[in-house]
Amino acid sequence: MPPPSNPVPFNPADHLLPPAPKSSMGPVVGIIIIVILLVIGALYFWGAHLNAQDPEDQLPLIPGDGSAVSQ
Secondary structure, three states: OOOOOOOOOOOHHHHOOOOOOOOOHHHHHHHHHHHHHHHHHHHHHHHHHHHHHOHHHOOOOOOOOOOOOOO
16 A cells, blocks of 8 residues: 555644733732732831830820729
């Protein structure tokens, strides 16, 4: 049996899926999340700094009277 005179060449790229359309939403969403986390962290440390800055503004601790009896 002789080989076929014109065999169809096999091209593996014919069976691949078409390329997906490029979308730039992934990096944008990632940058937005990182910026939000940085802002939350900055507010946290700023609040901690403000709380440590003015300890005299806090109310003094007034202990309860241990001799009082609840009725």
